Every structure is written in C-alpha cells, then in structure tokens.
Amino acid sequence: MIDYKEIEAKWQKEWSDAHIFEGEVNDKEPYLVTAAWPYVNTPLHIGHLRTFGTADALARYKRMRGFNVLYPMGFHATGTPVLAFAKRIKNGDQDIVDELKVFHVPEEEIKKMTNPAYIANYFIKESGQLYQRAGFGMDMRRSFTSIDPTFSKLVEWQFGILNSKGFLTKGKHPVGWCPNENNAVGMHDTKHDVEPEIEEEIVVKFKVDGEEAYILCTTYRPETIFGVTNLFVSEKSTYVACRIGDDDKRYYISKASAGILKYQMNVEVLEEVGADKLLSKTCVNPVNGSMLPVLPGFFVKEDVGTGAVMSVPAHAPFDYAALERLRKEGRLKQEIKPIKVLDVEIGRSLSDVSVVETKPSQMDIPAFAYLEMLHTSIDAIDDMLESATKLEYREESHWGKMTVRGYEGMSEPEAREKVTGELTGKGDAFKMYVLQNAPVYCRCGYEVVVKVVENQWFINYGDKAWKTATKDVLKGMHLYPEKTRNAFDAAVDWIDLRAVARAQGLGTRFPLDSTKIIESLSDSTIYMSFYTISNLVRDVPPEKLKPEFFDFVFRNIGDADAVAKSTGIDYSLVKRCKESFEYWYRYTSRHSGPDLIYNHLTMYIYNHVAVFNKDCWPKQIAVNGFVLSEGEKMSKSLGNIVPLIDAVEKYGADPSRLNIIAGADLLNDSEYSEKAIRGIQERLEYLQDSILGLEKFESGELKRIDYWLYSKLSDKIERTTRYMDALELRSAYTNILYDSVLELRRYLARGGHNGIAVKDFLSSVVLMLQPVAPHVAEEMWHTLGNTTFVSKEKWPAESGEMRNEKVEKEEELVDSTVEDAKQVMALMRKKAGKKARRLHVIVASDWKRKLVAALVSKKDVGKALESLRGEEGVDMELAGKLAGALAKRINEITPVSTTQLEEFDGVEEAAAYISKQLECDVSVEMEQKSKSPRAGRAMPMKPSLDIELE
RNA sequence: GCGGGGGUGGCAGAGCUUGGCCAAAUGCGCAAGACUGAGGCUCUUGUGGUCUAGAACCUGCAAGGGUUCAAAUCCCUUCCCCCGCACCA
Secondary structure, eight states: OOOHHHHHHHHHHHHHHHOSSOOSOOSSOEEEEEEOOOBTTSOOBHHHHHHHHHHHHHHHHHHHTTOEEEOBOOBBOOBSHHHHHHHHHHTTOHHHHHHHHHTTOOHHHHHHTTSHHHHHHHHHHHHHHHHHHTTOOOBGGGOOBTTOHHHHHHHHHHHHHHHHTTOEEEEEEEEEEETTTTEEOOGGGBGGGOOOOEEEEEEEEEEETTSSEEEEEEESOGGGGGGOOEEEEOTTSEEEEEEETTSOOEEEEEHHHHHHHTTTSOEEEEEEEEHHHHHTOEEEOTTTOOEEEEEEOTTOOTTSTTSEEEEOTTTOHHHHHHHHHHHHTTOOOSOOOOOOOEEOOTTTTOOOHHHHTOOOSOTTOHHHHHHHHTTOOTTSOHHHHHHHHHHHHHHHHHHOEEOSTTSTTOBHHHHHHHHHHHHHHTTSEEEEEEETTOOOBBTTSOBOEEEEEEEEEEEETTOHHHHHHHHHHHHHSEEESGGGHHHHHHHHHHOOEEEOEESSSBSOEETTEEEEEEOTTGGGSSHHHHHHHHHHHTTSOGGGOOHHHHHHHHHOOSOHHHHHHHHOOOHHHHHHHHHHHHHHTTSEEEEEOGGGIIIIIHHHHHHHHHHSOGGGSOOEEEEOOOEEETTEEOOTTTTOOOBHHHHHHHHOHHHHHHHHHSSSOTTSOEEEOHHHHHHHHHHHHHHHHHHHGGGGSBOOSOOHHHHHHHHHHHHHHHHHHHHHHTTOHHHHHIIIIIHHHHHHHHHHHTTOOBHHHHHHHHHHHHHHHTTTOHHHHHHHHHHTTOOSOGGGSOOOOOOSTTOOHHHHHHHHHHHHHHHHHHHHHHHHHHHHOOOEEEEEEEEOOHHHHHHHHHHHHHOOHHHHHHHHTTOTTOOHHHHHHHHHHHHTTTTTOOOOOOOHHHHHHHHHHTHHHHHHHHTSEEEEEEGGGOOOTTGGGOBTTBOEEEEEEO
16 A cells, blocks of 8 residues: 555655755756646635646656756736625625635634635635645745736736737727626626626617607617518507717617616616507618508517517517417507518428428418427417527528528628628617626626726737737647647637726736726736746835836846846846846746636737747647546536545545546546546556565566566657657556556566566656656655655656567567467357367468568569479468468558567467466477468468367 | 537547558456455456357448548538637636
8 A cells, every 4th residue: 555645745845855846047958837827716626736737747757858947836816706705705605605615714714704815815825735735846936926016017017018019909898787886797796606798789770750769679680671570669668768879869768778778878868658659650661661560569578678679570480479469369450461581491400300391381481480390389488489589590590591682692690790781880770788698696686787888998919910920929839739729720810809907806007097907817918927037026126126127137128237227126136037037938838728728828929929029939838628526527516626635635646646637638628536546546556566576576687578578668668758748648647557557467477577677667667657646756766776856867768779579579479379369269168168278379481471571562472472482391382372362451461570480489488378378288389390280371470279179 | 600629339538640450549337257254455357249160250430422442530511519709717
C-alpha cells in the first residue's frame, strides 16, 4: 500500500526548500506557463485541477527538458459575483450557505462573509494551501489579484493604449435591467441564476385609416408582411395612445407594453384606450396599401411585445386558428382570405410515416396544412398550435422560397433582412428588444426588463486592422489541441463590439468615465504579463506606476533614467523589471477551458496585439475539457461538485491528478470516477512493489527477454516524449503507467529476472511519471536509491541504441504462436474432447522468405518462382502452391526480416513460457529437419503448429 | 437560426491529420478458472457472428451515395447529439 498522505506531506515539505522551479532570470531558455486564474468566490474543485494540473504537468516536463520554467498564479476578484455573494450571505440565503458547506467552509467563517474583501481573502488563502496540497509547482511569490491597486495601474495603462489607438467607442446597448434596483442584471443577479436572454424584434407601424395614428405590431417575421390580412389585439386588455421616440405621432400599444418599452425609448402616454376602440378601426398595410381590420386574437398577450400583432393566416397557425374561430362564432363580418407569400415542401423535416402519408387538403394555406400534418385542428390547445408553429417556422425558414413579386425565390432569412431594411429605412418600422426567456426575476423579486443603455463604452474588436493583425498572430500560434483552431478562427472573426464599462462591481475605474468600472473580463486580458514583475513592484506605491513606467518595461519606449526620474521608482528596479519582462515573456503557454475560447482567450490575443511589441505576442494556447463527476456534469444545482480537497484527501493528489489530467485527451471531458482512480492506484502500487522487489533479482548477463525489455523501454521513452511535446497527456500516461505494468508482467512471465534491466526500466518510468504524479515519483526515485530530487532530474534520453526490433519481432512471434495454438487446441478439445500433449512449432525454411521477398518485389508469381530455381533446399512444387495462394494478396504482403535461425532461437528460448501458457510440452523444429507432415505449411513469422494429442 | 465539436463493441474511449498491417489500443463491466475459511483484492482466460486440423472467413465503425485495387479514415447528401451566441465569470 502507498500512503499518499504521508509521502505528499513529506515531499511537499522537502520541495519548499528545494525550489523546483528557479523562477529567476538566468541563462537558460525561459518558459512561462500561465493558467486562467480562479475567481475568488469559488473554492477550488476538481475542474480547476484539470487546467492547473495540465499546466503543472507541462511546466514540470519542460523543466526536465532543461528550460527555466515559471508557473505563477493569481486570483480574479473583479466584477459582480463576489458582491452578489456577500449580499446573499447578508440576506441569510440558505442556498449559498449549503453550497459553502459542501466545500467544508466553517459556519463561523460563513457568517463573516458579508464583506467582499473578506470573502476574497478567505478563498485566496484557502486556494493557496490547496495548490500546495495538489502538488502544483507554482511560484506563489508572484501572486496578485485583479483588485490590487498596483494591478489597476497596469489596466489603466492598457486602456490608455486602447484609447489612443481608437479601439474604444461609445454607443447604445441593450441590457437586462432591474427597474427596482436600477441596475443591469446578469446571471448572478437573477433568481435561479438564469441569464436574461435578449432578442431583437421588429415593430411595424400600421397607419389607422382615417386617423393620424398608428397601431404598432411586433413580429419576428417581417417578411410575411405581404401576407397580412388583419391585425390582432387582446380584447381583454387596456391600450394606450402615446408618443414614442422623438416624433410627435400618435401610437397605440398595450398599456403593459408601454411600461416595458419606456426602458428602451421615450414613451409618453397620452390617454388610455379600451381594446374595443381599437377593434373598430381599420389599418393600412404600409407595403401595399391593403385595408386591414383589427380583430380580437385569443392568443395575444398584452405584455408581449406591443400587445398587438399582424395576422398572417397563411403562414401562422395561431393567426389562422384565431380567424377560423371567429368565423365559427359568427364574429367575422367580412371574408378574409389567407395570402400565401412563400412556398415550402410541407413536412419535409418529418420522418414519421403516419405524418408523411397525411395529404393536407389545402396546400395554399400552409398554416392549416401544418395543423393537418400534426393531426390537429384550429380548436387545439395552445401547446399544439405552438408545436405546429415551430415546425412551420423552422421548415419555412430552412427551405422556404418567397413567392412575392420583387422577392421571388429568396430564402426567408434573406427576405427578412431585405424587408427589415426597407421598412426601417422608410420609417415604417423600428427594432425593440424583448427577453426571450421571460419572465426572468431579479433576486429582489422584480421582473427583469430590457433597458437600452445610452453612452455605453465598447472595445471595438470589429476594428478591421486590429482584426487582421490578430488573425495573423493566430496563424502563427501553437494551439493544443490543434483542432481548436477552427473555433479560434471563428471567434476572432465573430467578436465585435464588447461593452466594457459597467456601473457596478469591483475593479479598476474606466479611465474615460470614472463613474464606471471596467468590466471584469476586459480587465484580465494581459494580466499574465504582470507576473513577470509583480514580485518586484509589490512594495512600490501604486501612484508611482505611471504609464511611462509600463511603456518602458513592457514596450521598450523611453529610457530607464528618465522613467526613474519621472516616476520616483528606483533606477535599478526599473531596469530589473524590464529585464525580467523581456526574459520571461519571450515564450509563453496559456492554459484555459473551452468555454473561454469565445471570450477571454480571443480577447487575450487581441489585447496583446494592441498593447505589446511583436516579440511578446502570444505563442501558445492549450485548451482542456471539463471534468465530469461519475458521468454527470458538475454543477451547483445538481450539488455534485467535488471539492479539490475531497479528491486529494480521499485518493491522494497523484491518483487524482492522473485520473483528471491524464484520464482523457486534452479537449475531451475527463471523468472523475472512483473506479478509474482505484485502477490507477493499483498500477502505482505494482510499480512500487516492483521497486521494492528489486533485491530479489539477480544481475548476470543479459538474456533475450532483457533486450526485449530495453527495447520496449526505448520505444516508451521515444513515444512518451513525442506525446508530451504534443501535450497528449492521456497517451503519454497510458504508455507510462498501464503499458509499463503490462510489460513488466510479461517480462516476469517470460522468466526475466535481471535486476539491472528492471531497475533501468523502472528508473526511466519513474522519471517520466514525475510531471503528473510528482509525489509518488519522488518517493519511488528515492526508493530506487537515488538521493537527488526526481523533480529536478533530466528527462530520460532516447538514443535508439536500446532498440532491438529483432527481439521485438521474435516476441511477437512467440505471442502469435501461443495465440494460434490456443485457438486450435480449443477447437480440438471441443471436437475430439482431448487435450494436447505436445506442440511442435515448426519454423519456415529460409527459401520461403526469399519467395515472399521475390513476390513483393516482382509482383509476379512466375518471375518470383523463376528466381528461386536452383536455390538450395527449395521444393518447387510447394513453392508453386504457396506462391499461388499468396498471389491474390500480392499487394498486401510484406517481406519478412527475420531469418529461420532467428525465429528458431526466439521460439526455442521462449519454449518454457509457451509450454506454461499452453500447459503442454513444446518442441521447436526447423522445417527442413522436421518429420511432421505439417512442416510444409510453415511460413515466415507464421510457424506451422503440429499438435500431438494425449 | 448562426458558429464550433461530435455520432465506433454492453459502457467509457483510441483510431481518423499521413486510406491498406483495425474486430478495433487501454480501461470498466460481464463470464469462467486460480488464490481464499468466505468475500474483497490479485492473477489467468474469454467476451460481434460462423465454421474449421487448423493458424480463417463473414458482417461492422449514425444513414445513404461517391472516389479508390483498397475507406471508420477522403468527397457529397441526410438524420441525430453536445456546446457557445456576449457585456456574464
């Protein structure tokens, strides 16, 4: 048994004195590894282990390869989550208390967490300890947080540059808004943590006939305006006449919608109007002047959109149903005929036979056809109408072609864009925003609305030159895994305006408007550069960290003397900062999760391009997948988050690391599972037992199987190195852990017992184990008799000298012989009911190898046979037979490199092993000397087997 | 809808970039045996189908089609699943 706790404590203590990573400027090649810093309201869970551990493994590996590695870590504290957190504690929110208890936060600590700074400090302290417990070789001397005043100076400097380059712009922006608290609300501020999803709708103005007024209708499908037959309002609701925006026209909308719309534009209510007043009106279609009666629509809701909709009975099941119901009730005074505006193959996306066989009776009214298709009617419940609507909208949008003059053949999205442009251009329509997932409630209880914020500041990632430059940088970057490149390309392309300042939250003040705080993803795009000097400027008063200091240190502008004078910072310190930055920032590897590709990581590249000189632009990004807990996605709501400390306490740091870091390919989700960890522990114990059992072995001369072990080792080193370089940790560690155990077992089963060979093998395995399982590796290294730190050793070298393909081939031959014999024996036992007494293994004569080689090179049976004529020992008749059999696979066969003697020796040497495997006697024979009638069947690498029954 | 990723055995998950040696690594599960007082652990063997004195053959990698001597691997079409769509970390 391995006592993980004990060896972890032991080596963590030793390491703290040893300084695994030098962390200072020296003459080695630098390698800076940074991982996305954790947010300070979340205790670390095993999801963090994935990213931090992957970065740690890389850092440790690169160290062994001779680099001077720096792996620092800090903490993110800006933004609103920690504020919301404090507030919830203050309000005695039980949910959050329960969450914290999962992470073993003591009750008395929870009580104190009413102050954001306290919360931050608590988790920073806790996390720092956890980093050590997990065995991360982080340099915490450089740690800082995003709310440190010195760090704010860097952010201010960064935004000064963005501004000077014209990347900061101002405009309007819709946000989720709480009317009660007068705040923007994000996911953290809503009940049940739902993100308010904002969607654009088109509002069309319909002129009332004979009156200087308009009824406003909301729609998602403005292109169907050509099919409008009437308008619908809710007859039970109250409407208002009002002025909207800056014109002085009179508009009718529902009273409820007026209350919502006022957050998006000026709304001045003039008077209340009953629905009955509107129902008596007739409107004019702005696109074709047709007359549209206003009718009561049973499905119209006063608080959705403007509380009025345009009716397109041909293409909207609800509209069609509403009209038909009115007709049935005798309330339809005039004839209304649906107007079809687009063609689609109805039911195209359905596969259900009963549906497909349904023949709609009226193809010129798709809305009705869709109802028939779903075996329902105009009297169906809303849910049925809704699913018909969804189906119709989807198919029409996907495959529909416009039939309206001027738009013929256009797809619906195309037409939508065109019509929207025309309507808004003429002032017949405008955009409004709605919450797609309404209702959303603020934690205070009020319903969230959409507010259009004026004077919002943005970072303009849409800037053409900036985008082009960023794309260029991306092209030259290493991405792990490479297949994320598509996502990065798409992200860099897609990212456009990003709101950058908000009214609330912790962080750095926005330089162009000091009432605002810089949004918290935007203040963390170049923070990794600060690690290079954070330890040096820790005690420098923030006000001294003027832009010229950063300009000099990070951009090589100006000179040290002048900077020292103008800032009051010590000249030598200024020089050291510059030296440190320029040294460390040459090669950087950035680690993060896949959810950050579309924001943080993309912004990271953009901002480096904007701020730094070319040689400091990003070089490498590694993206790792999430961690599942026993097959489930971890989430607060499921209550299945596994705190990092739990994993480490229960299974040990190294088994957890191996499971989570090396348990899946980089970008795949890895699974935290007890069974998998147990399996890992078993392998580790096997290796340890092997080390402890070394003394039982002899030394002596190397045998064939020892050469095999060395050859396997050589292959292992070569492959693992390749895998590590590509950050394929899973492959690397199946190779090191699982395969090593299998090879050792085979070695022993084959009778291997050379202590030196096994020790050499294990030593290399332990070295390669170090990056992911540092404690266990350290312990094993010392058990092997070493006195150095394995974490400071060199990665094993592979010269290729230990490679022995011949022996490996021979071992393969042994394996396949055993396998084939087993198969045959099983059949014989089944058929004859007898067991084998003796197995004759007959290896093929050398002339057969020549035959194969000749067939491969000549690709012709006749010529190949001819080349054999006259050779010694050749049985031409047999040769002809064999050649004929091989001929049909002539393009597949490959020449065999082993000679008969080698095969013979190889099998002969393994005879005892084969005998044990098969539980019968074994004799090995040369084909030409064998008396067996089956001898002729022997082929190179495929000996003939002759089984004597008992 | 747009964008990104994916669909392989009872399950998880390799292989697909560089088409052939892939019935398909490794692990789990399951079955049999060994060990044990018993269980667990551990070890051995088996685990698509069919047949066989032979060491093989057949079928297979979401569905369909194509390119090729040869496709899980390349191309096209369709279906399905997951993730992201912003001011929020």
